[in-house]
Amino acid sequence: MTEPTIYQHLLDQGLSRREFLKLCGVLAGAMGLRCAAPVLASGLPAHLVNDNASAAEAVAQALESKPRLPVIWLEFQDCAGCSEALTRSQSPTLVDLVLNKISIEYHETLSAAAGFQIEENKQAIMKKYAGKYALVIEGAIPVADDGIYCTIGGRSSLDLLKEAAAGAAAIIATGNCATFGGLPKANPNPTGAKGVWEIITDKPVVNIPGCPAIPEVFTGVLAHFLVFGALPELDHLNRPKTFYAETIHDRCLRRPFYEAGKFANTFDDEGARQGWCLYKLGCKGPTTYNSCATIKWQAGLSFPVQSGHPCLGCSEPNFWDGGGFYQGQSAPVIRPALAGVGVAAIAGVVLGAGVAAANRAQKPRDAEKPVAAQQNSAAKE
Amino acid sequence: MDWNAILEFARGTFFQVALLVFVAGMVYRLARILLLGWKPNRVTAKGSRLGGVGMSFLKGAIIWPFIPWVKNTASRNPVIYIAGGIFHFGLFTVILLGTAHMLVWKSLLGFGWPTLPLPIVDWLSAIAIAAMIGLFINRLINPVLKLISGPAEWLNLLIVFLPMVTGYIMTHHLFFRYEVLFSLHMLAVDVLLIWIPLSRISHFMFYFFSKAIHGAEFGKRAVTP
Known part of the structure; x- marks a missing residue:
């Protein structure tokens, strides 16, 4: 059985065609294909909307033909601030659709299930979508003393990260902690906190730093991966150039x-x-x-x-x-x-x-010399 | 290359080290000069030495340099007089009254002061850079200066020139990313701080000593400048 496409999913949720196209426009904007999400969402003048038609069309085609993108969201040394910011983002439809209805499979803060149930679910999802899911990391990873400073279900975050990263199609680090170590890494960094890309070096890690990361930037990156099946262009710190140029x-x-x-x-x-x-x-x-x-x-x-x-x-x-x-x-x-x-x-x-004393010790002082000798030496010079 | 890390080093550890080397070096130079002592004074003073010092500073450093026809340098070597003057004026105005620079002083001294608007500081630094290029060309073609210029003199020019140029390009956001130029600017400043005690750029401090000593000698002989 083939997976239902995102569009089918959305239709099942009761989304109208009109709402769907609006969403495509918002997504195109969120990806920075033309302009930022809030501008598009707020209703643009007609000539600007036309300008965005091609970008929105590309998004629409992708959503109509592609299956949903499963997302596993892991939280380590974090404050859940990035998640918090995302849930309060100003494009509620977008976040709701991209994260809740379309894709999110595991999120410690947002998932309704808890404990062993959700951990089992995570394992199942990782197996089912091996090589297909997007892995989102929030929070730094402590590596000192075998990573015992942050454990979930008795396993260190380092262990959990490596396990989840192995089968991920893309890894997105959100917030300054997951990208560059953030607050946990601040001097003297007792837990040996590190960013994801310092640990996972065999896969591309998209860094979306910020404290918290801007929700539209995060959804934009995720949408880009969803629509184009590839990560956006990154700068030297692995940040998407669209948003960090x-x-x-x-x-x-x-x-x-x-x-x-x-x-x-x-x-x-x-x-x-x-x-x-x-x-x-x-x-x-x-x-x-x-x-x-x-x-x-x-x-x-x-x-x-x-x-x-x-x-x-x-x-x-x-x-x-x-x-x-x-x-x-x-x-x-x-x-x-x-x-x-x-x-x-x-x-x-x-x-x-010291140097002055050494110099004095080497030559007799002028005052101690007879006047004639001084004149002689002056004449010689 | 992570320029923010380089910037952190240039603003942090390296600046700290450079500043301490600068302090130690200048104090060393000062100690050496003070411990040379005065020449034995066997002549009865005809005038006040202190008065001579006062006049030397008042006329020689504060008034006369700004009246071109009084200064021999102005007529004998106008390039040095004009370019040198503009360079020093521009440099010190920018260092003391540029907002970014004042904040450095504030963090070191604990107090700040009002600063000039950026456009004014900007023009002054542009003029100072132009003056410095003028001084460089002058040193290249003036036969006497050519004779007395060794590697140290050329290095002086370069090491003073680099912070000025990088600072100017940085404020205009030209060619490179801001933090790249900020890093280069700070590295150049750090090198300059270390270089000052080793070079004649230390005249920024010793100039006032020599002015005082000349003044004292003039005062003693009652021939104030």
Whole structure:
């Protein structure tokens, strides 16, 4: 028996043809094929919708002909924040359809079943869809002491990851923890936390960093895999280029104030009230690659910089250890301790005095020489 | 290549090390010079040495350099006078009154100050870079400068030039990703910090000592500059 296609699934759910086409448009947008999901979802002018026709058609064809994409979602050293963000994403239809109705098979937080039942189900799914399912990882993986710092059902997360990764068609790491280690990896990293791509090296891992990851970016990547059967183009940190090609700074609505040198100095001064640049308050926008400034959050309502808080750089590796959150980015990561500077100065004095003393010991001082001898030596020179 | 990791190193460990080397090196140089001692003074002073120092600073460093017809350099070597002046003025304005730079001072000293708008800082740095290129060409073609320029002088130019150029390209988001240029800028600054005590760029500190000593000598002889 052949698997029912996604379209058939959706029809079974009571979706109309019209709603289906709308969904295809939203998916095309979420993949960044033309523009971002919220823009399309909010109802575009006709000429723009036409522009998207081909992209939406491609999506429609794929959904009509392809079977559902099973997803196994594993949570390790995480806070479920990425899942949380996804469930509150501003494209509820999209998330609902892609994750709940279409595909999600195992999710510790969202699945209704629990305990041995769901673990057995997971094993069955992994066997049934071997080589076909998408594996989503949320949270870092501790590798110190054989990974005992995070266990589920008595098995270490390292073990669970390797087992699930073996049969996965694609691996998507969501959130800064699963991608770059995030908070668990912050200095001194007692559990030896690592990102997925540091452990799984024989398969492509798509990194969707962020704290949490932007839901539209996640669904966009998943939709891309669903529609094209391939992973999107990735950058050097395995992030999809569609969403991570530009910095927050490049697309920031406060950018003109940066150029004009107008900065908020504190969180409650006139500059802050006027919406000036937050660079002085520690904004990491210039080195942070993500789509917050374009896709935004909560149905395109706002994003941290817009609402008055500097970018923390949460989609970059080691953002917890990259200097103070509220310290200007140009400032050194480590503020030199006064003691260190003192020691350096003392070392300089000791060295200088030592060399000076050695030099003096080598030649008699000018004052001790007779005047004639001085004149002689001056003449010789 | 993970440039964010390089940036973290350049802003973190390497900067820390460079800063400590800079402090130790400058203190070493200072100790060496102070311990050379004064020449024995066998002449009765005709004037005030302290007054001489004051005049030396007031006229020699603060007023006269800005009046071209008083300075011999202006008429004898106008390129050095104009380009050198613009270079120093631009460099120090950018280092002290550029917002990003002020934040470095703030993190080191614990207090900050108002800064200039980016366009002004930007033009000053562009002019300073142009002046530096002018000084470089001058050193290439001036027969006397050519004779007294060794590898250290050329390195001085290069090591000061690199942070300026990388900083300028970085603020304009040209050619490379921001963090690549940020890393190169910080690496160049770190190298500069280490290089300063070993080179004549240390004149940023010793200039004031020599000015003071000249002033004292002038004052002693009552021939204030």
